[in-house]
Amino acid sequence: MDGFDGLLREALIVTAALALPVLIAAATVAATVAVLQAATQVQEQTLTMLPKVLAVGTMIALFGRFGIGLCARLFHEIVAAIPMLVRG
Secondary structure (H helix, E strand, O other): OHHHHHHHHHHHHHHHHHHHHHHHHHHHHHHHHHHHHHHHOOOOHHHHHHHHHHHHHHHHHHHHHHHHHHHHHHHHHHHHHHHHHHHO
16 A cells, blocks of 8 residues: 555645645735735726736646646556556
8 A cells, every 4th residue: 555655645746736836826916916906995806806817827837838747747657556556
């Protein structure tokens, strides 16, 4: 079961590496927009959503190739470990 635990740990690390840049960008933009809205007292919902969508899209465009590479490497490791996992 040690091999499975290692693969599971690696999958969680890949998931965090894929999600964290996007989440950090979205949180930063949301906080900036919230401060600007509080300062100007403009409470329009479309003004909060558009910058976040653009930031998340930009992060996906910038880190997409890196993320696909991580997922492909993990996939190859999992496929290579299948015989070891099946044997026990």
